[in-house]
Amino acid sequence: MLRVGNVSKSYGKSRVIRDLSFDVPEGQMVGVIGRSGAGKSTLLRMVNRLTDVSGGRIDFGGQPVSRLKGKALRKWRGQTAMIFQQFNLIPRLDVITNVLMGRIAHHGTVPSMFKLFSREEKAQAIQALEQLDLADKALQRAGNLSGGQQQRVAIARAMMQSPRIMLADEPIASLDPRSAAMVMDALKEINQSRGITVMCNLHSLETARQYCDRVIGMLHGEKVFDGPPSQLDHDTVQRIYGVNDNEKAVDETVTSAEVWSRNPPSAPAYA
Numbered sequence: 001m002l003r004v005g006n007v008s009k010s011y012g013k014s015r016v017i018r019d020l021s022f023d024v025p026e027g028q029m030v031g032v033i034g035r036s037g038a039g040k041s042t043l044l045r046m047v048n049r050l051t052d053v054s055g056g057r058i059d060f061g062g063q064p065v066s067r068l069k070g071k072a073l074r075k076w077r078g079q080t081a082m083i084f085q086q087f088n089l090i091p092r093l094d095v096i097t098n099v100l101m102g103r104i105a106h107h108g109t110v111p112s113m114f115k116l117f118s119r120e121e122k123a124q125a126i127q128a129l130e131q132l133d134l135a136d137k138a139l140q141r142a143g144n145l146s147g148g149q150q151q152r153v154a155i156a157r158a159m160m161q162s163p164r165i166m167l168a169d170e171p172i173a174s175l176d177p178r179s180a181a182m183v184m185d186a187l188k189e190i191n192q193s194r195g196i197t198v199m200c201n202l203h204s205l206e207t208a209r210q211y212c213d214r215v216i217g218m219l220h221g222e223k224v225f226d227g228p229p230s231q232l233d234h235d236t237v238q239r240i241y242g243v244n245d246n247e248k249a250v251d252e253t254v255t256s257a258e259v260w261s262r263n264p265p266s267a268p269a270y271a
């Protein structure tokens with residue numbers, strides 16, 4: 001269970017997350033939605049400790065995540081797999097070596113070359129690529145793959161971490177619809193077959209409805225919705241995206257960018 005308890009976050013004098021609380025049971029797939037600047041990335045970054053909370057606490061399985069230090073913190077980071085919009089592969093290396101990089105946190109030292117990974121790890125990497133329908137690309141240079149293929153390589157690398165939670169920050173924002181569907185299918189498959197908790201920041205409400213068991217809606221750093229996608233009615237959606245009645249209705253396929261371009265958020269959200 002992931003427990004976010006009364007968490008706040010400030011950058012300087014600007015408070016970007018305020019009094020945020022929710023629990024995520026193990027194995028749930030949660031979509032986090034909200035307009036640009038709502039605090040979605042900050043939330044994921046606090047969970048994997050790329051950034052620290054300013055107040056409140058985050059726990060996972062009884063472990064005080066937001067207070068971990070040193071070795072325990074490194075171990076936690078190894079157990080949280082992060083998927084980014086821009087894939088973050090090493091383009092000049094081949095696909096299988098990129099996937100094996102997911103094991104680095106499990107080695108005491110950096111096994112800089114392919115040879116230093118064990119036979120079992122290599123077999124596991126091939127298996128992950130097979131699951132993502134990429135086994136035939138194993139020896140290709142990662143940088144030569146399409147965006148959707150690169151994101152699936154990033155997911156295979158994440159699987160190699162044997163993570164306890166997957167945190168995906170707008171994983172499909174730069175992909176065409178077909179590639180986006182393949183990436184979301186892969187995340188859902190991992191969530192269901194391995195029971196790994198997935199938290200996914202999504203740009204498109206339509207995708208959140210389609211793939212997530214639960215949706216958390218954020219507005220100006222506060223949780224304004226938390227429930228199953230079926231409860232996301234018109235008024236709730238308008239509220240999450242901060243749209244006034246006299247503005248045009250929300251486009252569910254490109255929601256955060258669409259709303260942002262029409263009506264950019266005032267920054268900072270809170271002083």
Ligand SMILES: Nc1ncnc2c1ncn2[C@@H]1O[C@H](COP(=O)(O)OP(=O)(O)OP(=O)(O)O)[C@@H](O)[C@H]1O
Pocket residue numbers: 011016034035036037038039040041042043256267268269
């Ligand atoms: N390192 C930082 N320093 C200062 N302010 C920051 C920093 N990171 C984020 N912010 C601010 O915090 C607020 C929340 O940003 P965050 O990236 O979490 O929003 P988001 O909902 O993920 O937006 P997007 O959908 O555009 O990625 C924004 O006002 C942003 O400008």
